[in-house]
Amino acid sequence: MFLDPSPSTTQTRWVVNPLHFSSPADIDEFVDRLSKFGRGEMSPDEFKVYRLGRGTYGQRQADVNMLRVKIPQGVIDARQLEVLADLGEEYSRGFGHITTRQNFQFHFVKLQRVPEAMRLLDSVGLTMREACGSTVRNVTACALAGVCSGASFDVTPYGQAVTRYFLRNPICQALPRKFKIALSGCEDDCAQGAINDVAVLALTRKDAVGKIQRGFRIRVGGGLSTTPEDAHPLEDFVAEDRLLPTIEAIVRVFDRTGNRQNKSRARLKYVIRKIGMDGFRAEYQKELAAIDESGRGSVPIDVSGEVRPDAIIRLNPKRAGRTADVSADAAFDEFFRTNCVKQVQSGYHAVIVRLDRGDITSEQLRGLAVASRTYGEGQARASNDQNIILRFVADSNLRPLYEDLVKLGLGLPGARTLKDVTACPGADTCNLAVTKSRELSSAISARLSAPDAAKAVAAAEKLDIKISGCPNSCGQHHIAALGFHGTMRRVVMADGVARAVPEYQLHLGGGIDLNGATFGRQVIKVPARRVPDTVVRLLELYERERTGDEGALAFFRRTTPETVKAAVADLIEIDPATAKPEDYLDHGDETPFVVAIGQGECAV
Secondary structure (H helix, E strand, O other): OOOOOOOOOOOOOOOOOOOOOOHHHHHHHHHHHHHHOOOOOHHHHHHEEEEEEOOOOOOOOOOOOOEEEOOOOHHEHHHHHHHEEEEEEEEEHOOOEEEEOOOOEEEEEOOHHHHHHHHHHHHHOOOOOOOOOOOOOOOEEEEOOOOOOOOOOOOHHHHHHHHHHHHHOOOOOOOEEEEOOOEEEOOOOOOHHHHEEEEEEEEEEEOOOEEEEEEEEEHHHHHHHHOOOOOOEEEEEEEEHHHHHHHHHHHHHHHHOOOOOOOOHOOOOOOOOOOHHHHHHHHHHHHHHHHHHHOOOOOOOOOOOOOOOOOOEOOOOHHHHOOOOOOOHHHHHHHHHHHHOOOOOOOOOEEEOOOHHHHHHHHHHHHHHHHHHOOOOOEEOOOOOOEEEEEEEEEHHHHHHHHHHHHHOOEEEEEEEOOOOOEHHHOOOOOOOOOOHHHHHHHHHHHHHHHHHHHHHHHOOOEEEEEEEEOOOOHHHHOOOOOEEEEEEEOOOOOOOOOEEEEEEEEOOOOOEEOOOEEOOEEEEEEEEHHHHHHHHHHHHHHHHHOOOOOHHHHHHHOOOHHHHHHHHHHHHHOOOOOOOHHOOOOOOOOOOOOOOEEEOOOO
């Protein structure tokens, strides 16, 4: 580690690697179960449940799998980046994909080679354990935790403690359904706790003698999918040493009361819908009392590895002497404006590396590993908007870093703007997807970069766009200002034959803020090939009809469906006479669109 807690100390922190979560025993067990499955001693259904709990997920294509690598709180060091590069090159397609839960995914991996990939990951402490299945999934956190000026304190060590507490814990190996936890450093909820089973929001207060106490506001029962739910208030203040018992009590209530007969109605939100928050709170308090009685009601969390506001980087010789080229450069200026975030630590910026579709090649992973060592803290953080963040970049090194990123093909500006589109893997690999959401993501980004869209894009730049290939919301379309989920319609031709057209349902005005989650209204359906133009029309509508200094999100939350439909009427209507040949093709396809939904494994 490179971080020191203050300028006055020379002691290196985190001597024990806090990013090591793997266990060789997990791999030995997987090899044993795989052998039993091969010999017919485990049924396909039994093995499916097992392998999902070990991060191995079936995909649309036969005889290959998606591997999901857990990256707790999105924190990953340079050596781990290099190993992920090796995994992508040796076992997958030469690139990986970052998810909205800060994981890395690799597709097209042969089942028999999964143990090899696991051993490679284990060499640097990475694990796939409980990345899928009915378990406590990857524990997420704000990617700017510790460096954001608005945070109460760094939630990273708390997230690591939660991860270790539940990883391989017997109480959560066979839950009714998946269970998600997110930690935010402030009540802006950048970690999106509002759509998690447990939202952990950092805050401080003064005790009776005026001493500052750390703690958390706790909300429960959030989620997306086809019936989204905003998380409900549970505790206004939980002291830091009560965090783990509090979450355990919630997990235990879910384990007891969750629906094991109907997996599509098994998440914690359905428990709360059934028994109400009063009923849930009573069950929670019962479990918490039992934990207290057992003597486990207080669990101190080691925060010696937290990033403090006065933290510094001990510069190594490779970066200590570099200075910035201050000559005028419009491209760098734009990158600095959109991708560089001033840290609370004086003299440093966090740099957002914007990824197209959340994808990153093995070569780029290796390049980022070098960049993190040369310019930053020797680490990177995957974000919930599918980007990678390099932190503790000295102000004088921003320009050299940018130049290196450009050489890697990673110098895209526009991070956290309209052009930075979030998308799930979609029908490229997912059995449940209807449409190719990744391809639409690239098409929208390209359309928004066209000269004729520049004025409208500038007016509404800070809006977000999120895309899912089906209604299940893996791309988080419900909480986007402009959200889209894949569907289809049929156009009946003159000869009576119906042709399938890929399309997207627009969800308008979603988002997460201090008040929790707002889910976008379903307004119109748009043929897939016309979505990029529809986005531009919507931005032009805002530019034309906003009142005063009205923000774009506020505008789209108040504007009527009739107004929206009128603005895009010629794009949403389709019939044999007006349809163009490309309307019958999904993005990225050269052959007519065919719906090919298979058996998904999300609810196994």
